[in-house]
Amino acid sequence: MEQVGLAAATSEVSLWALFMQAGWVVKLVMIGLLGASIWTWAIVIDKYVNFGRMRRQFDQFEQVFWSGQSLEELYRALSEKQNVGLAAIFVAAMREWKKSFERGARSPIGLQMRIDRAMDVTMARESETYEARLGSLATIGSAGPFIGLFGTVVGIMTSFQAIAGSKSTNLAVVAPGIAEALLATAIGLVAAIPAVIAYNKFTADAGKLSARMEGFADEFSAILSRQIDEKLQPRQAAQ
Secondary structure: OOHHHHHHHHHHHHHHHHHHHHOHHHHHHHHHHHHHHHHHHHHHHHHHHHHHHHHHHHHHHHHHHHOOOOOHHHHHOOOOOOOHHHHHHHHHHHHHHHHHHOOOOOOOHHHHHHHHHHHHHHHHHHHHHOOOOOOHHHHHHHHHHHHHHHHHHHHHHHHHHHHHHHHHHHHHHHHHHHHHHHHHHHHHHHHHHHHHHHHHHHHHHHHHHHHHHHHHHHHHHHHHHHHHHHHHHHHHOOO
8 A cells, every 4th residue: 555655646746747736826936937938048049040140241241341342332232221230330321421421521520420429329229139138038047046936935835734734744745745846946947047048148249249340330430530531631621
């Protein structure tokens, strides 16, 4: 009879059985953490694909930009497209450049400031795109273990109440309740650990992309500054 009882207890200690036996509070915690885990992996896959695509686009644009092609030709080729990253910064700067000269720009300092401001606004917008949903990873990574611990505390309290009601401290009586309580913590860690790792990695990747944009913006600003001097100095000398 003892062996039969142990076999029955063992058969009930499975993940699904533990979930079904848990109280409604612990079930809600587990379901919420499982949903957070799925959301984490969805973000991870999306960011992995997007960052890989952005790096390739950066490399392709830099290859074309430094190939010696005319800036006007490159601008005409890109101005009608939906641009991101370095191409978006280039188009924003060239658009401001052309607008200013069409309106008869006279101050090289003012023109340079407007171009730099246009590039800064574009860089900020692009950086927000790269960092989108990283806050969700940070939240899941920091809150997941504590939410799981909350489920564990509630489950253990329920187990102690069962012990008090049955007036038995037999391990076979309390083990399922404690196991279902600890399962909540385990699910919290399963959700939190990938979120923390992914957050650190993608934050570093976003920082590298932002650094590349800032470097390109500085180099392109210097190029345009030289061209501004070449175009405005003869006009100012004639005046």
